[in-house]
Amino acid sequence: MKTLLNDPPECTSNLLAMRDTLDVLGGKWKLLILHYLMTRDHQVNTFKKIQREIIGISAKMLTKELKDLEANKMVKREVLNTRPISVEYSITDYGRTSKEIIEKLVEWGNRHRHKLLNENEY
Template sequence: MNDTLDILGGKWKLLILHYLISREGITNTFKKIERDIDGISAKMLSKELKDLETNKMVQREVQNTKPVTVAYSITNYGKTTKEIIDVLVDWGKSHRMKMIDKG
């Protein structure tokens, strides 16, 4: 469990992975990710992307544009988290309904 939490723990990593998995095949620039993930700062996004890249979950690609653009994509290894993320999403929806029904 500690190994898993070291790699996937925190507020943002699973959100970033979920975002990149759902946008596979689409160019995901740093600025686009920052705009689309509500509440994440550029500094935190940079840190989390570096951590995910170090753990081979995300690939960073510097594009030859002016100004330079950096794009991120999910790796095949990163895609192995899809089942885990899907279960967590389903659980979250179920929990929300339980709290609403609690009335």
């Protein structure tokens, strides 16, 4: 990351931390997938079920995002001993650490939506 000579070290450090966060959680689908798995923690969440219930996500994109989340220890993938074979996905304890972030984003999104619909407020 390019830094300016007068940037304080903590600024650069914070920008790097923000970039790391966005690398793990950024994009259109990752937070939705994490929220989905978090709110269905005690259910069997198969690939097809997730794809069916997260409206608009393609199989290719869901595969990519689940692999990324698994690589970052946010999601666990388990092959079930069924016929035909199915795969279950669940949130990890580490993945649950994103709960506060997700809740804050939902809160902000609701306020933002309200602001846009009621332009004279705030």
